[in-house]
Amino acid sequence: MPITLSQYWMQLDDLGRVVAVFLILMSLVSWFTIFTKAWSFWRIRRSTNALHAFWNAPTIEDAVTLLDALDVENIYTPLAKQGLMAANPHNRAKTIMVKTDAADVMTRVLRDELNRVTVRLESGLTLLASVGATAPFVGLLGTVWGIYHALTAVSGSTAIQIDLVAGPVGEALVMTGLGLIVAIPAVLAYNAFNRINRITFAELDGFAFDLHAHLSKAN
Template sequence: MPITLSQYWMQLDELGRAVAVFLILMSLISWFTIFSKAWSFWRIRRSTHALQVFWNSPSIEDAVTLLDALDVENIYTPLAKQGLQAVNPASRTKSIMAKTEVGDIVTRVIREELNRVTVRLESGLTLLASIGATAPFIGLLGTVWGIYHALTAVSGSSAIQIDLVAGPVGEALVMTGLGLIVAIPAVLAYNAFNRVNRITFAELDGFAFDLHAYLTKAN
């Protein structure tokens, strides 16, 4: 007769239950991160046409306004806004950058915004990588602990029968399966998000380069 989840839970000791709860928590955190990042990246990829709209605008002010409206995840807009502000002489009158060349100011501002956007895009990926790397080993810990208890129970029996070992060992292997169930989606999502990030970073670098060239030449 197959064992139910409630029966399996009752047979676990404190360490086994702690491992199971920890894996379940890791799975919940992983799926929450996957869904939130997938939603964010989907919105980012839908906004890529905003760059074309930006460069087709009649003026830089109109371009920034349109970009702000179309860039729903606010990925490209900060570069344009901060770059436009950097070339405004009024924004430099009371700062240590007042006597710095406009090109150097624009470079610094765009670099800072690129760093902020990079940190934002990569947030959560380290968590997914950590879950994908550690979940199988945590599940293996539960398996080893369960097998240890099964063999300990069998060693105290006068007659060793295969069903006395197969049942508990099979139940212990559930932990390995649970660890893999947690790890596989996290690893797949991490690889997929990394690919989207590479595409987005390439577009950001190109936009930053073109924006720097335009702002420095226009001023």
């Protein structure tokens, strides 16, 4: 007769239950991060045509307005807005950058904005990497503990009985499988999101470079 989840839970000791709960929590947090990041990246990739529309606008003001409407995740728009503000000499007159060359001010502003966007895009990836790296070892801890129970049951019996070994060994195998189930989606998602990030970072760098060149000449 196959064992049920409730029976399996009752067989676990305190450490086994802690390991199982920890793996379940890691899985829940991992899947929440995967779904939220996937939704965000899908919206970002849909907004890539906004850059084409930006450069086809009649004026820079119209371009920023159009980009703001199409950039649903607000990834590219802050670069354009901050660059346009830095190019305005009236805005520089209110700061200590009043005597600094406009091109240098735009370089600093665009660099700071790129850093903020980078932090935002990479948020959650460290969590996925940590889950993918540690979940198998957490499951391995449960595996070792289950095998220890099996050996203890055997050593305390005068004759080897399959019933004494099957429960702890089954517990160990379930922990191994649970650790892999938690780790594999996190690793796959981390690799996929990293690839999307590399593409987005390249587009952001190119947009910042072109924007700097355009605003510097216009100024």
